[in-house]
Amino acid sequence: MGSMAKDPIPSQKDTTSAAAETRTNGSGSAGGGNGSNDNVGNSSNSAAGVSRPLIDVTKAPSVPMYLREAWQRREFAIVVPLQDLRAKNMDTVLGQLWHLVNPAMLVGVYFLIFGVILDTRRGVDNFLGFLLVGIVLFHLIQRIAQDASSCVARHIGLIRSIQFPRILLPVSAVNGQAIAFLPALMITLVTLIFTGERPSPRWLVLPVVLVALLFFNFGVGLLLARVGSSIRDLQQLLPHLLRLVLYASGVIFNVDTFISSEVWRKLFALNPVYDVITCARWCLLGLPVDPWVVVGLAAWAVLLPLIAFAIFYRNEKRFDL
Numbered sequence: 001m002g003s004m005a006k007d008p009i010p011s012q013k014d015t016t017s018a019a020a021e022t023r024t025n026g027s028g029s030a031g032g033g034n035g036s037n038d039n040v041g042n043s044s045n046s047a048a049g050v051s052r053p054l055i056d057v058t059k060a061p062s063v064p065m066y067l068r069e070a071w072q073r074r075e076f077a078i079v080v081p082l083q084d085l086r087a088k089n090m091d092t093v094l095g096q097l098w099h100l101v102n103p104a105m106l107v108g109v110y111f112l113i114f115g116v117i118l119d120t121r122r123g124v125d126n127f128l129g130f131l132l133v134g135i136v137l138f139h140l141i142q143r144i145a146q147d148a149s150s151c152v153a154r155h156i157g158l159i160r161s162i163q164f165p166r167i168l169l170p171v172s173a174v175n176g177q178a179i180a181f182l183p184a185l186m187i188t189l190v191t192l193i194f195t196g197e198r199p200s201p202r203w204l205v206l207p208v209v210l211v212a213l214l215f216f217n218f219g220v221g222l223l224l225a226r227v228g229s230s231i232r233d234l235q236q237l238l239p240h241l242l243r244l245v246l247y248a249s250g251v252i253f254n255v256d257t258f259i260s261s262e263v264w265r266k267l268f269a270l271n272p273v274y275d276v277i278t279c280a281r282w283c284l285l286g287l288p289v290d291p292w293v294v295v296g297l298a299a300w301a302v303l304l305p306l307i308a309f310a311i312f313y314r315n316e317k318r319f320d321l
Contacts, residue, residue, distance in 0.1 A: 066313065070165040077168050081176025099180045100187055103139045107132050114252045124254050126285060129195045133284055134251040134277045136188050140181045141217060141273060142242050147173035148221035149228035150235055166316045167309075170221035178214065192284055206283040212301035213276050219304030222312040249273040256288070269293045272300040 061069070111131050114121075121127035151169040152159070159166065193199070228234045246252070249271055255278075259265055268274050269290065275297035282289040 063313065066165055066167075070167055070171075073164060073168060076164070077171040077175050081172045081179060084176055085180055100184055103136050103184055104187075106139065107135045110135065110252050122254070122257050124257075124287075126192075126195050126197060129192045129197055129285055130254070130281065130287075131252060132188055132191055133281050134249075136181075136184050137213070137277050137280055138246060138249065138251050138273065139184075140177060140213075141220070141276075143177045143180070144174055144217045144221055145224055145242060146235075146238060147177060149224040149238055151221075151225050152229035153232065167222070167312060170225040170312075171218070173225075174214070174217050174221045178217070189284075197285060200286070202283045202286065206280065209276065209279045209283060209297070212279075212297050215301040215305050216272055216276065216297075219300075219306075219308040222305070222308035226308075226312050226315055245271075245273055249277060251277060265290065266292050269296040272297065272304070275300065 107128075111128060115127050115131065121130075124130045148170045151173045152166070155169055224234070224238075250268070251273075255265065255268055255274070259268070269292040275293050278287075278289050278293050279297055281287045
């Protein structure tokens with residue numbers, strides 16, 4: 001049996017003989033193989049002539065190409081926030097109802113403190129509706145700011161493994177909170193009717209205000225995503241900054257009642273949160289609005305997204321670090 005078995009590993013002698021035979025055959029067919037070699041060379045050159053140049057993946061694409069690629073992957077900015085909303089609060093009793101309960105509890109607390117105890121309702125007939133509009137809109141801005149500031153850190157593994165437009169991350173944060181805002185908006189409109197407000201032609205202007213708010217939130221999301229990717233402490237500072245914005249935006253008090261200086265009122269128009277909330281209160285409650293507030297809202301809705309996109313686009317490659 002041992003003599004019939006063939007050794008699978010060739011001996012050194014066999015290997016040397018095979019190599020010598022190969023060299024002999026190669027030298028013998030050298031003359032006739034020139035034409036074959038020439039054909040192979042021509043074929044290789046022709047293949048090299050039609051081959052495409054290498055693409056530098058580290059080079060930033062042009063803005064139109066970048067936006068085109070982001071639009072082609074737009075499903076990411078819709079599917080991911082929807083899944084996050086379904087997964088959020090799943091282990092709680094109320095589940096998705098917390099998207100409605102949280103702003104309702106905030107309205108109740110602020111109404112008790114500022115409307116009943118401190119009596120800041122002066123100059124406002126429907127103070128509950130006044131608070132409701134301000135709190136619901138501010139809660140949307142707050143949630144978008146918090147989500148966008150941490151969106152890069154939450155998806156750092158995805159960023160390092162897949163090449164895709166990073167702008168989809170803050171856009172997903174804005175889309176997710178905007179979707180969660182819709183039920184709260186419906187409850188707000190119904191509650192305003194129960195508090196004595198009646199729909200009027202001004203209500204038809206509310207979608208324009210909400211679109212301006214969406215563009216503003218888009219700019220906020222881009223800026224905070226960029227800053228939050230470099231300064232992780234921003235997530236600790238942001239709640240305190242947002243609380244300062246709350247008190248500086250007339251969310252829980254009427255600025256026209258407590259501030260008599262015309263100069264200070266015009267300075268309030270520089271605050272985009274105040275602009276959004278004041279225009280929304282004009283639509284739903286019929287409260288007066290200064291023309292400077294409308295101009296301020298339009299300016300923020302147009303300029304902030306453009307500036308934020310330029311900053312985000314220029315620094316996108318740094319997110320991979």
